Amino acid sequence: MNIEVSSEKSGDEARIHHVTEQAFLSAPHTDHTEQFIVDALRRAGALTISQVAKADGEIIGHVAISPVTLSDGATGWFGLGPISVLPEFQGLGIGSKLMQSSLDALEEVGASGCVVLGDPAYYGRFGFEVVDGLVFPGVPAEYFQALSFSGEFPQGEVSYHEAFSAQG
Numbered sequence: 001m002n003i004e005v006s007s008e009k010s011g012d013e014a015r016i017h018h019v020t021e022q023a024f025l026s027a028p029h030t031d032h033t034e035q036f037i038v039d040a041l042r043r044a045g046a047l048t049i050s051q052v053a054k055a056d057g058e059i060i061g062h063v064a065i066s067p068v069t070l071s072d073g074a075t076g077w078f079g080l081g082p083i084s085v086l087p088e089f090q091g092l093g094i095g096s097k098l099m100q101s102s103l104d105a106l107e108e109v110g111a112s113g114c115v116v117l118g119d120p121a122y123y124g125r126f127g128f129e130v131v132d133g134l135v136f137p138g139v140p141a142e143y144f145q146a147l148s149f150s151g152e153f154p155q156g157e158v159s160y161h162e163a164f165s166a167q168g
């Protein structure tokens, strides 16, 4: 299987919506709004990084990275997610390719760093770590991690883009 990762192109929107919806269908800890979040981020011009993974030319995975706000006023920080791989293609390394490629692209645009909400075991392998004093209210500390491109971390509370409250 030939997997290629590239930036989202005009015309990919409906397929990305479908892939995101399908990926999260049986995922735990979700209210199944991820596909609406991606759409809303795009509408708001907040999809800083939007990459697709294609298998033999068809989109089977997607990752979104969007700006976050820090209560200490730090700038240049972003949040990774949602990240999605169609269920029948999960566990084949495609998510890892999307993670690596999107983080490389984020570093290239001059970002200070990135945060992620999710399984520490999965995201730790890409360099994310729990940072004392950097929190996302309402989730256990070990599920909120950060990756700095400069080695420095902000402090305080992180807020995601308002598109994350999209319901449809």
Ligand SMILES: CC(C)(COP(=O)(O)OP(=O)(O)OC[C@H]1O[C@@H](n2cnc3c(N)ncnc32)[C@H](O)[C@@H]1OP(=O)(O)O)[C@@H](O)C(=O)NCCC(=O)NCCS
Residues within 6 Å of the ligand: 023, 024, 027, 081, 082, 083, 084, 085, 086, 089, 090, 091, 092, 093, 094, 095, 096, 097, 118, 119, 121, 122
């Ligand atoms: C999370 C997701 C994008 C990973 O993509 P993937 O192509 O399956 O991941 P990879 O094949 O690159 O990595 C597989 C490894 O990660 C682990 N893994 C995959 N998904 C995981 C998850 N949700 N939580 C914890 N570990 C996970 C696998 O056990 C595997 O570990 P191993 O390398 O030690 O065997 C994909 O499983 C998915 O779409 N899940 C549903 C949606 C979701 O939960 N997204 C994350 C929250 S935003």
